[in-house]
Amino acid sequence: MPHQKFQSADLRPRYAKGKISVFGINSVYPRIPWMAAWWAAAFPGFGHMFIGKYLQGFVLIIWELVVNGQAHLNMGIALSFLGRFDEAKAQIDQNWALLYVAVYAYSIWDSYRSAVEINKSHVLSEIEDAPIAPSDVTFFEVIILDKKNPWVGMLWSTLSPGLGQLYGGSTIVGTFILAWWIFVCYKAVAVRTWLYSFLGDFNSAAAIVDWQWFLFLPSMYAFAIYQAYTSVNENNTLFDIEQIRHLRVRAANLAHLHTPEDHTVQIIATFDHSPFVEMAIHEIEKLGVPAQHIVALPLENLDSQTHVLDTIHSVDGRSVLDGAMMSGTILAVLGAIYGFVLHWGPVIWGLLGLVGGFLIGLAIEIILSKRKLTIASSRKSEVLLEITCQASMQTRLIKILKSRKAMGFVTMPKR
Structure with missing residues (x-):
C-alpha cells in the first residue's frame, strides 16, 4: 500500500x-x-x-x-x-x-x-x-x-x-x-x-x-x-x-523544521540518485523516526568541467561524443565504399573507418572545447539525507544506511 x-x-x-x-x-x-x-x-x-x-x-x-x-x-x-x-x-x-x-x-x-x-x-x-x-x-x-x-x-x-x-x-x-x-x-x-x-x-x-x-x-x-x-x-x-521532484515535494509537505531535543542525535548521509534513497526513508520511518524528522534534499553539483565519457549526463543534450560519432559514421561509410576496391574489403575498412573517425572526431571536440577537460567525472553525492532520531536508534539507523548503499554518513556533534 x-x-x-x-x-x-x-x-x-x-x-x-x-x-x-x-x-x-x-x-x-x-x-x-x-x-x-x-x-x-x-x-x-x-x-x-x-x-x-x-x-x-x-x-x-x-x-x-x-x-x-x-x-x-x-x-x-x-x-x-x-x-x-x-x-x-x-x-x-x-x-x-x-x-x-x-x-x-x-x-x-x-x-x-x-x-x-x-x-x-x-x-x-x-x-x-x-x-x-x-x-x-x-x-x-x-x-x-x-x-x-x-x-x-x-x-x-x-x-x-x-x-x-x-x-x-x-x-x-x-x-x-x-x-x-x-x-x-x-x-x-x-x-x-x-x-x-x-x-x-x-x-x-x-x-x-x-x-x-x-x-x-x-x-x-x-x-x-x-x-x-x-x-x-x-x-x-x-x-x-x-x-x-518527489523529495522536494516530500520536504515541503512534511514541514520538517524542528528543534532537536537533548536526547536526540542528528545523522547526515549522502546517496546517489537511486531507488535505495526512498527505500531507506521508508525503512527509517518504520524504525519509528517521525517523517518530519527525515529531510531528503537533492544537491546542486557545481562541477562545470567537460568530461569525455559522460558530458551527455547534463540536461543540456551536449556531449563531446556527438562529433565523434558523426565523424565515425562518415568514415565508416567511406571505408565501406572504398573497401570494395581495396585489399581488405568493405567490412574491415568500414570498421576501421568507424573507429578511426570516432577518434578523429573526439580529438576535434577536445581541441574545440573551451572548458577544462577531464576523461571522466568524479563520483558525486546527489541526495543529502538528514535524520534526527533517538540516540538509542543510532546503531539500527546506521545499519539501514549501510544496507541501502549510502555513500557516507556523519553523526553531528552536539552544539
Missing part, C-alpha cells in the same frame, strides 16, 4: 517531462537541433528517432529502405565516389530518384524544427515541475524507471543493434531496430561477407556482397550504438528528475 500520497501528484501538467508505458520509455529531453539534422541527413528517420519521435522515424526509415532501394541510390553514390560516373548514372532509376528528394529534405528540416520545439517543451515542463510516474505494470510488461549503465547499452548494441535499446527499456524501438538490422543484413548477404572478411578471403567477400543494401549498414550500426548510449542516459536523467 502507498506510504504517503501528495495532492500535487494528482495534477495533470500541460507539458509532460516523460512517459513510461508498455511500449517503452520516452522523455522530453533537450537535444541539439543540428545533431538531429545530421542524423536525418545520414539516414532519413534517424533524426526523428534521436529526438524521441519514434513513429515518424519508423515511417521515414521504411520509406528510405524502399525508395532508396528502388532508385539504386546507394549504388549510384558508391560508384560516384569511385569515379565511375557513367555507371553511376546508368544504375539510378530516375522515376524513383525524383520521389526521393522532397522527403529527404523534409526529414532534415523537420528533425531540426522538432528538436527546437522539444527543447522549448522541456523548459516549460521544468517551470511546471511536472510529475512523472516511475513505473507502469500491464498484462504484457513491467516497466520500471531505474538507473542503468549506458556503456552496457552501448556494448549490447555493438554486439547486435537493437539489444541496447531493449536493455534500456525501449521495447518497440529495440524490436524495430533488431528487425531492420536482420532484414538489411540478409538482403546485403552481410553475415557471409563478414565471415569471409575475418577469414581473410577478401575476394569472396567482395564477390557475394550486395552493394546497394550493404551501404545502409554503416549508418545503421553507428546510430544504433549511439542511440542506445544516449537513450539510457536520458532515462537515467528522467529518473533523477522524478526523484528530485
Whole structure:
C-alpha cells in the first residue's frame, strides 16, 4: 500500500517531462537541433528517432529502405565516389530518384524544427515541475524507471543493434531496430561477407556482397550504438528528475523544521540518485523516526568541467561524443565504399573507418572545447539525507544506511 500520497501528484501538467508505458520509455529531453539534422541527413528517420519521435522515424526509415532501394541510390553514390560516373548514372532509376528528394529534405528540416520545439517543451515542463510516474505494470510488461549503465547499452548494441535499446527499456524501438538490422543484413548477404572478411578471403567477400543494401549498414550500426548510449542516459536523467521532484515535494509537505531535543542525535548521509534513497526513508520511518524528522534534499553539483565519457549526463543534450560519432559514421561509410576496391574489403575498412573517425572526431571536440577537460567525472553525492532520531536508534539507523548503499554518513556533534 502507498506510504504517503501528495495532492500535487494528482495534477495533470500541460507539458509532460516523460512517459513510461508498455511500449517503452520516452522523455522530453533537450537535444541539439543540428545533431538531429545530421542524423536525418545520414539516414532519413534517424533524426526523428534521436529526438524521441519514434513513429515518424519508423515511417521515414521504411520509406528510405524502399525508395532508396528502388532508385539504386546507394549504388549510384558508391560508384560516384569511385569515379565511375557513367555507371553511376546508368544504375539510378530516375522515376524513383525524383520521389526521393522532397522527403529527404523534409526529414532534415523537420528533425531540426522538432528538436527546437522539444527543447522549448522541456523548459516549460521544468517551470511546471511536472510529475512523472516511475513505473507502469500491464498484462504484457513491467516497466520500471531505474538507473542503468549506458556503456552496457552501448556494448549490447555493438554486439547486435537493437539489444541496447531493449536493455534500456525501449521495447518497440529495440524490436524495430533488431528487425531492420536482420532484414538489411540478409538482403546485403552481410553475415557471409563478414565471415569471409575475418577469414581473410577478401575476394569472396567482395564477390557475394550486395552493394546497394550493404551501404545502409554503416549508418545503421553507428546510430544504433549511439542511440542506445544516449537513450539510457536520458532515462537515467528522467529518473533523477522524478526523484528530485518527489523529495522536494516530500520536504515541503512534511514541514520538517524542528528543534532537536537533548536526547536526540542528528545523522547526515549522502546517496546517489537511486531507488535505495526512498527505500531507506521508508525503512527509517518504520524504525519509528517521525517523517518530519527525515529531510531528503537533492544537491546542486557545481562541477562545470567537460568530461569525455559522460558530458551527455547534463540536461543540456551536449556531449563531446556527438562529433565523434558523426565523424565515425562518415568514415565508416567511406571505408565501406572504398573497401570494395581495396585489399581488405568493405567490412574491415568500414570498421576501421568507424573507429578511426570516432577518434578523429573526439580529438576535434577536445581541441574545440573551451572548458577544462577531464576523461571522466568524479563520483558525486546527489541526495543529502538528514535524520534526527533517538540516540538509542543510532546503531539500527546506521545499519539501514549501510544496507541501502549510502555513500557516507556523519553523526553531528552536539552544539
